[in-house]
Amino acid sequence: MKLELVEAARRGDLEAFDALVRQEVRGVYRTALAILGSERDAEEATQDAFVSAWRSFPRLRDPDRFDAWLGRIVVNACRMTLRRRRSIREISFDDRPSGSNDPAALDPTVLAAEADAFDRAFERLTVDERALLVLHYRDELGLREIADRLGVREGTVKSRLWRARRSLEAALAEERRP
C-alpha cells in the first residue's frame, strides 16, 4: 500500500502524496522533535521535509528505499531549521517538548532535574550528533540503516556515534557541574 502511494506520488499524484503525509507525519514529527527539542522547530522541520520530498520525488530512483530517503531529508530539514534558529534560540518553557513532564514516558528514576540537564546537554550537540543518537537509540536503527539515511559509510556512522556519545557525556558533566 505504502509502495503504491510512493510510486503514485513520484508520478506527481498529489492525493497520493497527501495520503503518504498523513501516514508518515507522526513519525517524522517525533524524530524531528527528539532532535530539535522544540515543538515549533519540529513542526517547521517536518513541513520543510515533506515539501522537499515532494520537490525531489522525481529523483527518487528506488521507491523501496523511500524510508531511508525520507529519513535523510528529515535530518537535513532539522539541520536547516537549527541553523536558522541558532542565532536567536532561547529555550523557553513553551519550547519544551510536551512530553517532558509526562510521567509515563519517563523512567521513574529519572528526575525532572536530570531531564533538564540532559536536554541542555543535548542542545549543545551538533544536529548530526543528535540525529545519530536519536536514530540509533530512540528509533533503534542499525548502523547500515543510519548510514543510508545520512549518506555516509557504515564505519563512519560507528565512529561518529561513539564520538556523539562522548560529546553528550561531556556536555552532561558540564551541565551537572555546580
Added chain:
Amino acid sequence: MNDLDDARLRAHLERRGGAGSPPDTLPAAIHERASSIAQQRSVPAPALRLRRGWLALAAVLAGTAVVFASAGFKLPLPAPEHGLQATPSPVPPRVTILGAEDFARLVAETPVAAWGDRVAIVDARIESRDFFCAFDPVPAPCPIGHLAGTELLVWPDSAPVYEDDVEASRQVGEFDGPQALRLASTGHVELIGSVRRFDGAIAWQLDSMVTWIRRLQSFEHPIGPDGISVGPLFVVDAWLVAAMEPLRCRAPEGSAAPLFACGRVGFLTPEAIQPTRIDGDTIFTAVPEGSVRVQNLAYETFAPDARWSTDRLAEPRRALYLVRSIIDFPQDSCFMCEAAGQAFVVARIDPIAVSPAGEN
C-alpha cells in the same frame, strides 16, 4: 559519566520526542505548499500561449513565459532544431596549471590593461603575512601574503561570492595546493581560493562534483547570511546554458538569494541540453537532467561567445568553469532549483600561454 547507560539515554530520547503529536493543521499546511509547487510545475498558464512572433516583443516588455516539464531537451549536434548552434567540442577543454614562477612571469609581462579579471589556476603556496594597512576612515584593501618563491603580493578576493570567503581565504588551511588567482583590473592579484582536485586532476565532470557536494551536505558546515552555505571551489568541465526568461513566475517570498529567483535562469549541464523548447504556440522550460542550477545571468557573463537564436534560445557553451559549490540552500528562495545541485559560476578558465623561462 557512568550513569548514562543505553537504557537511560533511550528513555531521555523517548521523552523528548515520544509524547509529542504533530498539530492537526500540519498535513494541510504541507498540502498547500506542495500544491503550489505542483501548479508551478504543470500548468501552462494562458499567458504562456504566445504566438512565436510575439515572443521577442513580449520578452522585451515583460520577461518570458515558462512551463515546467520533467526533463531537458538534448540537442542533436551539430545542427539542432530552432537553428541552434551548440558548440560541439570533441576535444575536452584542458586546464592550464601554472607554477609560481610562470605565473609571476605572466603577471610581469602582461600589461594591467590586458588583465581583464582573467582567472588562472596556479599550483603554488601562498605565504601569509601581516601587513599594516590604513583603517581610517575606512579599511583599505590589504594584501594577505605573497606567492611563495616570488615577490608577488596576493590580495583578498574583491568580489567574493560571500564576504565570509574573504575570511576563509585568510585561513592557513586554504593556502595549500592549486589556487584560483584573479588578475584583477585594479592591478592586484587576488586569491579566489583553493581548488579541489579530483583524482589528482583539476577538472571535474559535473556528476562527480554533484556527488561530492552531496557528501559534503552530510557534514556540519557554517551557514551564510542568506541561509546559503557555500562549499569548495571546483573547476568543472560542463556546458553552460540559460533558460528563456520567464514572463511570469512567482517570486519566492522573501527571496534570500535574488540571483536564484526568477530571471534568466542558468544551468550547467553534462551535455548540450536546451532547457527551453518551443512547441507551436507554447514554450516549455524544464530543469535539465543531471544539471546544476547556477545564478541568473551566468550564461551572459561567462559562456564563451554567448549567443541566442532568433527564437531567443541560448546556445549551450562548453568550457571549464570555476564554480563555488553551494552546500545548503533555502529551497523556497530558489526558482527552478529541482536540479541536482546549485553553484555560483565565478569565472571561466581559459587556456593561458606563457612564454618559456628566459624568453623576453
